[in-house]
Amino acid sequence: MPRTEQLAGTRTRLLAAARDEFAAHGMGGARVGRIAEQAGVSKERIYGYFGSKEKLFAAVVSEALTEHAELLGPPAGDPAEFAGRIYDLHRRNPQLLRLMMWEALYYDDRVGLPNEQPRTARYRDMVATLSGALGTESDSEAASTLLALIGLAILPTAFPQITRLILGPAADDSGGGNGTRADTGTGTDADLRAHIVQLARRMVSS
Known part of the structure; x- marks a missing residue:
């Protein structure tokens, strides 16, 4: 070789x-x-x-973020379905969220993150694309909307214990356990995804 x-x-x-x-x-x-x-x-x-x-x-986080961005694609088209795609990606692979949460604990907010400039540029591109998709929001409003969409989509994976306590065990499978999805309890993973997309649609249309 x-x-x-x-x-x-x-x-x-x-x-x-x-x-x-x-x-x-x-x-x-x-x-x-x-x-x-x-x-x-x-x-x-x-x-x-x-x-x-x-x-x-830093190299691990950078690689994981790049892979995630390539799989996710830009927030063009329906912003609510973009939230659904975020949800899907993190439920299939919760590892990135774990890395991001560890990063948040390790780095002080007063200190710049590794590779902060290209990461900021990537989010700015997403904001500009989302602003164009929404058609009526300024970039600053679109930035807040992007943050809200991401937060809505990632919370069940970031906090599986809260998801389980509120919704029951059926929706508590982010892939961190045995990788299977339950179909019993108060709702399935598909139900939760559909509700998140519905909430996102209300958010961007209000």
């Missing part, structure tokens, strides 16, 4: 192992030794690739 392919393969394994470790334990609890063992490399190799555990965490 050419050396460049070997290096790329090692980096891919490291990022995959690190994503699992950081999602489970956060920056403070993650252990470089466990990441190295899972990836089948030495700890020194991790520092050679990324420099520090913090930079490795």
Whole structure:
């Protein structure tokens, strides 16, 4: 195997192992030794690739956000269905939300996030697209609407315990357990998604 392919393969394994470790334990609890063992490399190799555990965490979050953005697409068309797509993505893969929550706990609001400028630019593009889809809102209003749509869509996955307590066990499956979805109780996952889309539609039409 050419050396460049070997290096790329090692980096891919490291990022995959690190994503699992950081999602489970956060920056403070993650252990470089466990990441190295899972990836089948030495700890020194991790520092050679990324420099520090913090930079490795930043690389993991950046990769996860890029993948998520590519799967989600822009908020063009029906903004309510955009909320539905956000809901679907996070229910299928709650790992990104866990990484984002760990990031929020680790970084002080007064300190810039890693890769903050490109992340801000990505959200600005989303705001501009949403503003065009809504047709009547300024960019500042569209920004608040985007934040509300995201919050509405991610809450059941971000807080599965609250979802379970309010709706019963049927809607409490974000993939964090055995990956199956229950069909008993007060409502199914599909019911919850439909209600979120309905609420989002009311929000953007009011």
